[in-house]
Amino acid sequence: MLGSALDIFSKAGGAYLSRWSHVVVGITWIGLLYYFNFVQVPAFAEMEAAARNNTIDKLASRALWWFRWAAVATVLTGLLILSFTRSSINGGEVKAELMNVDYWRSQDGTAILAGILLGLTMFLNVWGVIWPKQKIVIANARNVQAGGEANPAAAAEGRKALVASRMNMIFSLPLLVFMVGASHFPYKDVNASAGNRWTFWIVWIVLWAFLEANALGLLGGVKPGGLRLIYDTHQNALIAGFVYAALALAVYAVALAA
Numbered sequence: 425m426l427g428s429a430l431d432i433f434s435k436a437g438g439a440y441l442s443r444w445s446h447v448v449v450g451i452t453w454i455g456l457l458y459y460f461n462f463v464q465v466p467a468f469a470e471m472e473a474a475a476r477n478n479t480i481d482k483l484a485s486r487a488l489w490w491f492r493w494a495a496v497a498t499v500l501t502g503l504l505i506l507s508f509t510r511s512s513i514n515g516g517e518v519k520a521e522l523m524n525v526d527y528w529r530s531q532d533g534t535a536i537l538a539g540i541l542l543g544l545t546m547f548l549n550v551w552g553v554i555w556p557k558q559k560i561v562i563a564n565a566r567n568v569q570a571g572g573e574a575n576p577a578a579a580a581e582g583r584k585a586l587v588a589s590r591m592n593m594i595f596s597l598p599l600l601v602f603m604v605g606a607s608h609f610p611y612k613d614v615n616a617s618a619g620n621r622w623t624f625w626i627v628w629i630v631l632w633a634f635l636e637a638n639a640l641g642l643l644g645g646v647k648p649g650g651l652r653l654i655y656d657t658h659q660n661a662l663i664a665g666f667v668y669a670a671l672a673l674a675v676y677a678v679a680l681a682a
Contacts, residue, residue: 539602557585591639
């Protein structure tokens with residue numbers, strides 16, 4: 425009995441520590457994402473080329489190190505959360521309930537899965553687009569400072585990184601709605617019907633796929649204007665993120681809480 429109690433306690437403690445760590449590294453990741461979009465990019469637009477190159481070399485490169493590895497840590501700690509059982513004490517009896525298929529069919533489980541989709545997409549944008557493109561920008565800045573010729577492709581690569589970063593900023597708002605707010609939604613948590621779940625997922629995936637394809641330049645490139653208007657300024661991206669979050673919550677409420 426003591427061994428069983430200790431096992432449950434260790435699992436409960438592990439679940440708590442993994443969740444706490446997930447929040448800490450997640451704050452670091454999203455905080456740096458907001459720093460890049462709200463502070464660094466607007467500041468770069470006002471700098472002379474020499475000052476901008478020096479800042480990219482000395483500041484942006486360091487911030488990007490923390491940014492990309494915070495993304496890795498956020499994903500890993502999220503996986504740790506899912507690996508632990510949920511422990512509870514009911515009437516003096518310690519129980520362990522695994523987050524099984526029924527959980528993922530519930531409203532809370534659906535919300536968490538929706539957030540996971542956005543979080544993994546943001547992670548892939550960091551490592552598949554933002555960091556590879558920013559490496560070109562950083563290398564160009566260092567080369568120019570050393571007296572070399574500027575890389576003519578650096579500006580275009582920087583634009584691709586910027587668009588992906590702004591897309592992540594937009595994704596972050598509905599992600600926080602579902603990841604943080606799911607347990608506080610004012611709806612009774614029941615196992616939604618298969619039809620309702622399908623309605624939610626079809627709308628959710630279509631919207632997600634359209635936005636991500638747009639950010640990757642698959643719907644007409646990444647040049648300013650047109651469908652890329654939402655990425656052209658951080659103000660536009662912020663508005664788009666709030667609209668997306670409100671729309672996501674509305675779809676969730678209509679499809680699953682009716």
